[in-house]
Amino acid sequence: MKPQSAFEREPARRVFASELRETRYQFRDGDDEKSPTYVILPTGIRSNRIFIVGTLTEKQRQGDQNVFYRGRVVDPTGTFFIMAGSYQPEAMQQLARIEPPAFVAVVGKPNLYTTPDGNCLVSVRVESIAVVDRETRDLWVLDTARETLDRLDAFGTTDDSRKAQEEYGTQPDVYRKIVYDALTQVQL
């Protein structure tokens, strides 16, 4: 085991819904059972935690014995699918209390699913969720725009971005356009 001081918490990456929706590639860093699982985002960075702020438009309670909640969180570019089950009791109870529509901040882990008919879906397993205000949402759009542009500027120079190029054939201009469109929806 690593000494305590060497432990670094994985940062929560900022990503727009339309980029997360395209995410397909997942890998495990190391052979250990407990090695972390990452996804590679199309703009070229590994991530096992993300931070999103948007509008919770819908939530649903599902399951009988294993109760879990699903929700939809909308940002200027699309929709995030979030879920919280009995393995995240705190997150599930927080989500249960929030009545849509509401601005929410969500910290969670991206998860990939393949449906029986072969479609790949990305959902976010919630670690914590809280109601925030519009200003926080706007700050998040700026923050996410900035970090996405930073990743695009470094595209092709890092191992993760070369991997992204290989897996997705990312066209940086497409994502610049997405960032631009997201920013135009922030009201002055």
Place this chain on the structure above:
Amino acid sequence: MNLSEVTERISRKLEAKGAQPDRQKIESRLRRLAEEFGVNIDEAERTVTADLAREHNVTGVGSSSTELRPISEIVPGEWVTIEGKIVALTPPVSPSIAQTGIIADSSGAMRFVAWARGNPPAMEYGHWYRLESAVVDEYRGAPNLKIHSGTTISRMERDAPLLPSITPIAELKPGIGSVRAKVIQDWDVTHDRMLQTGLLGDETGTIKFVIWKEEGKDRLELDTVYNIFYATVDEYNGRLSLALNTAMYIADEGDIEVGRAETEIQGALVHIAPGSGLIKRCPVEGCNRTLSRQNYCPVHEIQPEFRYDLRIKAVLDDGIRARNVLMQREVVEALTGITLDEAVQIAETNPLGMDEIFYRIRNTVLGRYYTCSGSEFGGRLLVNSCTPIAFEPEELAALLNRAGGEPA
């Protein structure tokens, strides 16, 4: 540098050892390395010298170990020759060590260890020596000069005045350092052998210092500026401290405006850790530990006369790095608008008790953007002030430009 010069130098080195090398051979080998293989001249010189030394069966002609080097440029793993003055001698910690201390030249200073097995001549404090073929290794993260049986020690008839170069506290590295600093705090000593401990500061930052009890060592006066020459910089758990036993220190005139090394970070609070909110602390003087729900202190057991406190342990994340932050009562009160008294009242009248305060605080700050400034301590930022980040329209305009479109 041309090749004949290098050839000349190599042959003279070998001749000094009684060999008779062929100059043409040296030059053709150098030319082959330099011109055909693109090796740089220094490396070619080293290679050819080493090759010929082996062919002529002579030893001790390695170029790097006989060339005089300034102490500040030496790195661990090198064989070196230096000339320096003994500026400190410390008692050896083991019978296998003959002498330890600090040797300095005008560029810097370094700790040295002379091993008893090599039977080295004793060096005297305040004199200059030339040390040939000493080895530099690393000891507790700092470079350390080893004097072994193969090292030649010769005393020099020289007494050049040596003025150590002062290092700003923020730029100190493990090893030896000289500072000009003010004593800003005098702490209680924690050990019988300790004479004094406290905090020194200069314009760039602060550092803990220790003086161990030893004959002839004096205490430092609080609020006085000192020139401290050749102190030992130690690293422990990623923090530096200064041991003054090897140092010479003299009070200096003037005052120093001590700079507080404040770190400022921005980001979103992505996690509020358990143990945040309203907590109970052990009332025993000097303890202050957090009590469990059953008022149990890990050291002083059950303490029903606890006192309440407010704090937030959280993670501030900018998307690149996640950092632990710790906010004390004043910061928490300002940030959440809940005072300690109100929090106690709420906890005592609410069915959820202290958890209610945790939830209220979490719901107020989680997922929001803040600027936190404070000092880093043990991998955690001790927050002195925490302010919400406000939306700046100029930031939006700048990002729109960066994203490549015309401003909307």
